[in-house]
Amino acid sequence: MTSSAVVTSPQDLRRSNAATVLRTVWDGAPFTASDVIATTGLTRSTVLGMCDELVQRGWITELEDARSAGTYQKGRPARRYAFAAEAGYVVGVDAGWHRIAATVADLGGTPRGAAEASLGEADTDPALRRETVLAVLDRALTDAGVAREEVLAIVAGVPAPTDAAGTSPRGHEFWERMNPALADALSEQAPIVEVENDANLAAVAEGAVGGGTDLQSFGVLLSGERFGSGLIVDGKLLRGRSGGAGELRLLDLVTGVGGPEGLGYAAREMAHEAMANKTVPPGSALLRAGTAGPDAEHVFAAALNGDPLATDIVAQLADRLARVCAVIATMLDLERIIVAGAIAPAAEPVVAQATELLREYTHPPHPTITASTLGADVVRTGALQRAVALVRADPLGLPARQTRQRRA
Structure with a gap:
């Protein structure tokens, strides 16, 4: 039997601990360091240090202390925090056969804005489909009042199979028309982009909330x-x-x-x-x-x-x-x-x-x-669920420029 040691640098350990704290509090409920300690087993000094760092980076906000909030009576009041759902945004897109629809949501999954457009039977030009997707995305961001640099992930559903790169198999005219290199078209719109089969995203939605x-x-x-x-x-x-x-x-x-x-x-x-x-x-x-x-x-x-x-x-x-x-x-x-x-x-x-x-x-x-x-929005719902999950999997791995302070 052989084994190999895993050497973890202090920087890697700190990032791992911060990510653990962040994922633990992602549901948005106010929390104290004691709440995180009970869930993660991390020490108090580690948790408090991580909370200070996450506040500085805009991922959580510090609230009134427990005494001010009326939940603590004796001794030193506990510091209270909450996940900053507006630290970034995600977009779910349903790029269907005849309808392109997009919804912008915060990191808690709450919709902030939406837009859609129709494509007719004769609208078969790949460039037109790509342009329509990008136009609907822009309108949804405008409706949400969200700047493009605040978007952390975009997930788009298409009526075609897709591989890990978001590419559909060649040689099938319908699939190529439904997915005309959308992953490439969206690649500069967010640090995380995923193009997925629409039925797969519907399954994600039904598994999460259906x-x-x-x-x-x-x-x-x-x-x-x-x-x-x-x-x-x-x-x-x-x-x-x-x-x-x-x-x-x-x-x-x-x-x-x-x-x-x-x-x-x-x-x-x-x-x-x-x-x-x-x-x-x-x-x-x-x-x-x-x-x-x-x-x-x-x-x-x-x-x-x-x-x-x-x-x-x-x-x-x-x-x-x-x-x-x-x-x-x-x-x-x-x-x-x-x-x-x-x-x-x-x-x-x-x-x-x-x-x-x-x-x-x-x-x-x-x-x-x-x-x-879940009706006509089942694919978009799954796209948003998937987008949040992608950000949540490694939030601190995103480019630093993408992390935004919570809005006033």
């Missing part, structure tokens, strides 16, 4: 125009060799599914086909959907009201969804599949029927299907 908070193994299924899945197994996000874990091109091979088209797309196409073939029953609510014709929300709402055609479409979609979920959940032994994205709240009729059908397609213990409550 339907997966109590689970170790679950899947998230973005279900609008195309299916895409983010997979958490044994508490870890699956990414694969080139970031392609969860890509659902394999659905072309699944009987009763036949392709990766999502619930929103499929519901709309089924309704439009029925109207084109003049098979819509007289009096159907779908005939009153307007000049653009019924979309998925029209179909789901009509099904809840007993419309025969909409009810049939929902039944077909439920079977399709159950088969997709059976493939994913059985292969990875998942406890739950969470249907997410803007369509999720309206898709409850499909989800409810699919849950029952899933019992026919799987063996005990049966997985379940639920609809996400």
Whole structure:
């Protein structure tokens, strides 16, 4: 058996201790040195020294002492501190197929400003997509009143697999269009930049504040125009060799599914086909959907009201969804599949029927299907969660110029 000694310099030890203190108090609640000592086991002199340094660097602020705050009566009052959530900011971006949206948040995850823009079907130029992302980022920072140099991390979600460098595989026109070197375009906007698959970020969001908070193994299924899945197994996000874990091109091979088209797309196409073939029953609510014709929300709402055609479409979609979920959940032994994205709240009729059908397609213990409550912002929510986590992992490793004093 061999061993190697690890030599830690005083500077490294000091930085490690400061980072430990900072991560311990990141939730923002007021604290004293005694609170940190009890959590970390560091000595009082070390903790007080670290707190003085972190105050000087702008990461925490010193509050009124315990006696002034009314929480201490005898002896020398304890010094009180709080994490400075405005020591820096993070940005979460959802660079979707037709919508680019960005939110700026402080280091506690509280949103401070947002912006978004739309891209049409004909807007396929890579330069236009990059310019739109940067323009939306600028508008979100303006809305938040945050200067660019105050941004510590940007995480962007794209509907394409990405590797560790934020690059999508070559040779796939859609992926290249959705991720036209966004990591390079954002590289000068913050010291930390990450471009990640949108379904993976949705899974991060659901695991942090959504339907997966109590689970170790679950899947998230973005279900609008195309299916895409983010997979958490044994508490870890699956990414694969080139970031392609969860890509659902394999659905072309699944009987009763036949392709990766999502619930929103499929519901709309089924309704439009029925109207084109003049098979819509007289009096159907779908005939009153307007000049653009019924979309998925029209179909789901009509099904809840007993419309025969909409009810049939929902039944077909439920079977399709159950088969997709059976493939994913059985292969990875998942406890739950969470249907997410803007369509999720309206898709409850499909989800409810699919849950029952899933019992026919799987063996005990049966997985379940639920609809996400995070709505259209699920990818942005995951991007912000990831951005804060990246800063929190090594806050003192950021360039010194990026650390800002708390605003007055």
